[in-house]
Amino acid sequence: MLLLSRPSADSLRSCHGQDPQVRCYRSHFSDCMEMRASHAVVARHLDRHDDWFRRCAAPMQVEALDAQTYALTLGRFGNFGFEVEPTIALRLLPGHEGTYAIETVTQPDRDPALAALYDVDFQAGLTLNDDTHQGLPTTCVRWELDLSIWISLPKVITMLPEGLVQSSGDRLLRQIVRQISRRLTWKVQEDFHGSHGLVCPPRRRATF
Template identity: 40%
Template sequence: MKLRSDPRTVASYLSAHGDWFQRCAKPLATERMSANAYCVSIGRIGALGYELEPKVGLELLPEVNGLYRILSVPLTGCHHTGCESGELVDQGYEVDFKSCFQIQPDSTDCLTCIEWQLDLGVTVQLPRFVQAMPGNLIERTGNQVLYQVVKRISRRLTQKIQEDFHSTIGSAQA
């Protein structure tokens, strides 16, 4: 992702995720769980006759040595999951989300680049009728669905962050 600004301004914007994360995540439903954590509802997805509406707790950790990290956290106190009491609810799936991104100055055109890496693991407890299908079909279909979801969300979030940055912070620099 590229933003038209200096690295310091971009870092300040990214660190203030309370101001932009929920706005930029739309149309995904988000709810703040703590100062740095959000419950994010991905929406209904499915294949092979099985659907679910996954939600993931994401914690946006403070920057350390120029590195920003986002990690999955348990969904507690989130109204979307019915676990307001603080108890964890078995959702039938598990998401292990680990990402990091780093700000890189770009010497051309006063741009700042954000390089992002994602390590994502998903485990789903499938119903018996799906388990009866060939394993390679299940794995291939699951990988395709996951790839499409990540691609769609990543593209949309990148575009919305760029638009939000340039309409709020970026315009203040002009």
């Protein structure tokens, strides 16, 4: 059995503010998924993430590391022609009184060269709230995500104006997360309703 832990403080992120080549990009996101079923039915489905997580995360590459943890390749992240393709390990914690959490954990056997290039902190929370739709039980799954990415940029990029490097990276991070979270939200909704023989709510515009 793999023993996975939270990332060590002795990592690339500890160099931020000291090494001019290390940049940190952060964003916060929140949204809601409407599930047209009771709180209990939705909770049971979320608890069985080994059945739906890899399916819904596609086409992102996903590898199960243990019963709770998955290695997920997010896609390419770039700034001024410099690109990385971050892979992170996410632990889906068991639900507790209608709340769920997803956190970053240390990847086993991670290439030291990649560890010196980027670091990711992914912290998500989900809360199940009872609602109704046309008189029938409905659950609103509200989620929040705090995402931080530290990248060691080539020295030539650090010669550009600080504000330009930071703002372009922040903008790109928001765009990537919008694309990933919007697609993942839709797929989770469609997968849940399809697997339970329910009519899926229409796709709604993201709030970010």
